[in-house]
Amino acid sequence: NAGVMQNPRHLVRRRGQEARLRCSPMKGHSHVYWYRQLPEEGLKFMVYLQKENIIDESGMPKERFSAEFPKEGPSILRIQQVVRGDSAAYFCASSSAGTPYEQYFGPGTRLTVT
Amino acid sequence: DAKTTQPTSMDCAEGRAANLPCNHSTISGNEYVYWYRQIHSQGPQYIIHGLKNNETNEMASLIITEDRKSSTLILPHATLRDTAVYYCIVRSAGGNEKLTFGTGTRLTIIP
Numbered sequence: 001n002a003g004v005m006q007n008p009r010h011l012v013r014r015r016g017q018e019a020r021l022r023c024s025p026m027k028g029h030s031h032v033y034w035y036r037q038l039p040e041e042g043l044k045f046m047v048y049l050q051k052e053n054i055i056d057e058s059g060m061p062k063e064r065f066s067a068e069f070p071k072e073g074p075s076i077l078r079i080q081q082v083v084r085g086d087s088a089a090y091f092c093a094s095s096s097a098g099t100p101y102e103q104y105f106g107p108g109t110r111l112t113v114t
Numbered sequence: 115d116a117k118t119t120q121p122t123s124m125d126c127a128e129g130r131a132a133n134l135p136c137n138h139s140t141i142s143g144n145e146y147v148y149w150y151r152q153i154h155s156q157g158p159q160y161i162i163h164g165l166k167n168n169e170t171n172e173m174a175s176l177i178i179t180e181d182r183k184s185s186t187l188i189l190p191h192a193t194l195r196d197t198a199v200y201y202c203i204v205r206s207a208g209g210n211e212k213l214t215f216g217t218g219t220r221l222t223i224i225p
């Protein structure tokens with residue numbers, strides 16, 4: 001029973017490039033969450049998605065960041081025109097529907113912007 | 115979601131029980147208490163959650179006071195692998211909302 005999978009595990013981008021982070025939820029899970037952890041800081045919620053719907057994007061920066069969870073395939077967190085301040089660990093979590101279900105986290109993608 | 119207060123850091127001897135406290139004095143009746151931990155830079159790991167009754171699983175026990183204003187996570191026989199940052203999170207019964215992580219307690223297990 002595979003857990004939450006994220007790839008790539010490490011990603012290096014130059015300033016101005018695009019970063020695409022992928023998350024495959026646990027089997028049977030239809031809810032995906034993205035969190036960001038800046039160096040030496042705590043985890044901050046970014047966005048919560050269900051299949052083909054964004055439910056809560058209150059933690060997403062207003063510009064350059066977008067997320068999707070298509071009907072088929074993994075969830076994608078996309079960062080356009082990356083800047084040094086985007087360097088962080090990005091964690092994806094998934095949960096099943098219902099109340100109150102715990103979120104299971106993936107190993108994270110460490111983004112470094114040079 | 116209610117705010118939680120945890121000690122910044124704690125030490126515990128290997129093999130002893132680690133007791134991690136959490137205050138959540140503004141918790142409302144339909145809010146659950148969740149515990150997660152983050153080992154080094156790995157993804158957070160779910161440990162346990164509860165509403166008002168004490169809970170136990172293979173990892174830990176959760177003791178919630180009768181007034182629900184505080185709780186204690188107990189790791190019965192701490193090992194070096196339990197060294198991590200432990201987060202106490204209060205979350206509504208809606209169930210699928212975001213987790214709001216505070217600063218947590220950095221637990222160090224001493225050999």
